[in-house]
Amino acid sequence: MPHRKRVTIYDIAADVGVAPSTVSRALSRPDRVSADTGARIFAAAERLGYSKVGAAYSGEAHLAKTLLFVAADLANPVYSEICAGFQQVASEAGYSTLIINTQESGALEHKTIQGIIAKVGGVALAASRLDAGSIKKIEKQRPLVLLNRYMTGYTSVIPETERGVTQVFRYLSDLGHRSVLYISGPEMSWANAIRWRAATQIATQFGLALTRTEYAVPEPASGVAAFNVWNSNPTTAVLSFNDMLAAGFMHEARNHQVRIPEDVSVVGVDNSSLASLVTPELSSLTSASLEIGKRGAESLIWQLSHRSIRERKLMRLPIDFIPRASTGLAKGS
Secondary structure, three states, X not given: OOOOOOOOHHHHHHHHOOOHHHHHHHHHOHHHOOHHHHHHHHHHHHHHOOOOOOOOOOOHHHHOOEEEEEEOOOOOHHHHHHXXXXXXXXXXXXXXXXXXXXXXXXXXXXXXXXXXXXXOOEEEEEOXXXXXXXXXXXXXXXXXXXXXXXXXXXXXXXXXXHHHHHHHHHHHHHOOOOEEEEEOOOOXXXXXXXXXXXXXXHHHHHOOEEEEOOOOOOOHHHHHHHHHHHHHOOOOEEEEOOHHHHHHHHHHHHHOOOOOOOOOEEEEEEOOHHHHOOOOOOEEEEOOHHHHHHHHHHHHHXXXXXXXXXXXXXEEEOOOEEOOOOOOOOOOO
């Protein structure tokens, strides 16, 4: 039986049509070549039967069975639900999930991912606080999906924010509201930016005057601070970045004998379990979190199964407004 010639980086280079040095970089430092070039080199290496201990390609099949899920803040019910959906699909497909909580810190997110990325097959970033350059570096090294964040040229799974905000503002307008305060979330949050942009565009359609608070960490204490902003210049309604901020606002409103919804209507975002626990129950916009996690896992697994093809597409999931007791007729209507 003839001895089979050992495949070298020169064979891969000739097959792909790149320099041997490019193949070497791709196999040892994937972040130093483009995603498309890296995918072609990995596909050729697998097809030709290349094997080298220490190369990034070595052990790829094993690594592909571990997915990295990175969340901005797992204390936030939304991210926990995205994670649950992601894990469910991953587990059913035979994948394990490594979960990282970055505590709303872009610096911590970057440091932690780079410390672990060599040990995983793919990466899902949920509401990432990373800058574009850092995300590009990750995508060069491993298949990537963005959840609750959109960037051109990357696979992203996001809610249909414009649809949801339109429902909220139409509802408030029908109740006679004419002014809305938006309680902002974190400055680096893509979701916060897109909600504010949608609100500014849609408010004019319904004759609503719109103002906003300063950026804030999404926790009840920031909602308390937002009430003080509202109290100095009251609006008939409030739209909050998330349910936690809305809950903090409502708590402080009660402390000041401000009635909800008689004096001000309050709307949250995410429709988390918190919405049914506060008094009065909180009107809220759904977030499609569970489904976002599921679709993200499906996409990442597909990319791992088709390494020679980089899937880059935008998936937009519908969300809906759920009215409850925290919203009512505008004061004076």
